[in-house]
Amino acid sequence: MYLPTSAIVAIMAGGLTLPAQSLAVGSAPGTGHSALIVRHVIGLENIRSQQSGKLFLQNGTMQFDGGKNFVAKVPATSIDGVYVGSETTQGGGKVGRVVKTAAIAAPYESGKVLTLLLRTKVDILTISYHDNGGALHGAIFALPKGQAADVRTQLLAAGAREGAPPQQELKERAQQ
Amino acid sequence: MRHSSTLRIAGFLGLVLPLAMAQPGTSPRTATKAKPSKLSASAIQIEPIEAGDVTIPAEFRFAIYERLIERVRKDGTFQKVFRSGDHEADKVADLVILRTTVGKFKEGSQLKRELTTVTGGTTVDVTTSVAARDGRVLLQNDLSGKVRFFGENLGVTNDLAKRIAKRLRESF
Numbered sequence: 364m365y366l367p368t369s370a371i372v373a374i375m376a377g378g379l380t381l382p383a384q385s386l387a388v389g390s391a392p393g394t395g396h397s398a399l400i401v402r403h404v405i406g407l408e409n410i411r412s413q414q415s416g417k418l419f420l421q422n423g424t425m426q427f428d429g430g431k432n433f434v435a436k437v438p439a440t441s442i443d444g445v446y447v448g449s450e451t452t453q454g455g456g457k458v459g460r461v462v463k464t465a466a467i468a469a470p471y472e473s474g475k476v477l478t479l480l481l482r483t484k485v486d487i488l489t490i491s492y493h494d495n496g497g498a499l500h501g502a503i504f505a506l507p508k509g510q511a512a513d514v515r516t517q518l519l520a521a522g523a524r525e526g527a528p529p530q531q532e533l534k535e536r537a538q539q
Numbered sequence: 540m541r542h543s544s545t546l547r548i549a550g551f552l553g554l555v556l557p558l559a560m561a562q563p564g565t566s567p568r569t570a571t572k573a574k575p576s577k578l579s580a581s582a583i584q585i586e587p588i589e590a591g592d593v594t595i596p597a598e599f600r601f602a603i604y605e606r607l608i609e610r611v612r613k614d615g616t617f618q619k620v621f622r623s624g625d626h627e628a629d630k631v632a633d634l635v636i637l638r639t640t641v642g643k644f645k646e647g648s649q650l651k652r653e654l655t656t657v658t659g660g661t662t663v664d665v666t667t668s669v670a671a672r673d674g675r676v677l678l679q680n681d682l683s684g685k686v687r688f689f690g691e692n693l694g695v696t697n698d699l700a701k702r703i704a705k706r707l708r709e710s711f
Contacts, residue, residue, distance in 0.1 A: 499587060
């Protein structure tokens, strides 16, 4: 079953006007500090997966502000691992996903063009930390490309520990 | 005529029925239907993912860990689901511990997947073991998570967590 041509053209045009990079830099609420607009992938308590919000460091605490009541705070000193990675993903947020799904019905698989147009590269920041009860948490964020290394530097300066690279972890485990 | 056939059936039944009744547990039908007894525990502690000799990015390891906690809590198989290192878990007598070790990891490409639909899949193979406090292994499974068509590579962690949680649900 195919969509009418006019609908396909409208979908394609919509896709082209979507922002390629939906993550940006803003300012922390109530402060002059710069805050990154990030996507929370998973890991923070009481914050939904894929929730967007501001990530900033204030008074030695990493904060994620997703608006309304979606706020999470992690003291930098409780962080015992900061890892930076990257991922190619789809830009355009929820709208992009809807447009791309609708374009599946386009004839001759022409909807796949959107895959090329909407792809975007993001940095992945992973932190591991222990809460007051000693429980281990891992929080993952998608950041604008090239920003994760800066956040890592800021966290380390605020008292976070770097965390061992996987190979070193293996050696330590073997020695135990 | 009718009398002789009735006799023959009665004779056949007389021969077969005592045999069937003598060994009721060994009939193949009963054997295949017999379900293994379920394990029992009120709480589980989930340990972080061990990479073994495999190189797997930290985000994948922690995403599997977090999604596992989320899934097992949502399923309600256990009254309590503890994170690794949680001091509260020390007070639970019948606690079981879930350990996951990565055996193989292949990071694909979302772009390739969506353009070709046959290449670019991301897969992660793991061995999970559930042990009692004294170290006795109660359950061990080899499972794998995959992303074949749509979604980010990190989606593989969701698929894997779903499979592990299902196996726990079936066993407890």
